[in-house]
Amino acid sequence: MERTFLAIKPDGVQRGLVGEIIRRFETKGFTLVGLKFLQVSKELAEEHYGVHRERPFFPSLVEFITSGPVVAMVWEGDGVIASARKIIGATNPLTAEPGTIRGDFGINIGRNIIHGSDAPETAQKEISLWFTDAELVNWQPHLTPWLHE
Numbered sequence: 054m055e056r057t058f059l060a061i062k063p064d065g066v067q068r069g070l071v072g073e074i075i076r077r078f079e080t081k082g083f084t085l086v087g088l089k090f091l092q093v094s095k096e097l098a099e100e101h102y103g104v105h106r107e108r109p110f111f112p113s114l115v116e117f118i119t120s121g122p123v124v125a126m127v128w129e130g131d132g133v134i135a136s137a138r139k140i141i142g143a144t145n146p147l148t149a150e151p152g153t154i155r156g157d158f159g160i161n162i163g164r165n166i167i168h169g170s171d172a173p174e175t176a177q178k179e180i181s182l183w184f185t186d187a188e189l190v191n192w193q194p195h196l197t198p199w200l201h202e
């Protein structure tokens with residue numbers, strides 16, 4: 054079963070969007086398998102956004118993601134990686150489609166509320182960066198037969 058890593062960034066937490074955001078993935082039918090609330094260290098932030106190390110916005114991105122607590126999550130389900138990216142919306146909230154999280158709640162690329170893994174390889178990498186195996190729960194929701202034929 055496919056898994057993805059999602060993180061509600063400090064702006065999403067400060068703005069009280071945690072419940073609303075989790076609700077969207079829950080009601081879609083995906084399964085929560087990992088959840089924690091943490092203050093991100095500079096080391097974790099730099100590792101997580103390592104691919105962007107050379108970009109001009111990298112220092113402010115690291116500063117932002119470490120500026121307050123975040124909600125880190127692992128969600129499971131068929132096609133969850135691509136589907137979560139659609140639910141999240143385009144990187145720039147100003148142009149993200151209404152109906153997406155970024156399109157509904159944001160206006161600035163540097164305050165785009167939530168992170169989602171973009172591919173199976175990055176999902177795997179990010180899940181193991183943020184969570185130990187013991188922090189992930191293998192469970193079968195009772196809803197399963199009502200969500201899958």
Ligand code: DAT
Nearest residue numbers: 105110114143144162163165167168169171
């Ligand atoms: P995404 O988060 O949609 O996967 P990304 O991986 O290209 O986007 O970039 C990671 C984060 O870096 C993004 O969520 C916000 C920030 N960012 C990206 N491009 C930016 C830019 N041009 N100016 C400022 N911040 C940017």
Ligand code: MG
Nearest residue numbers: 168169170171
């Ligand atoms: Mg990305």
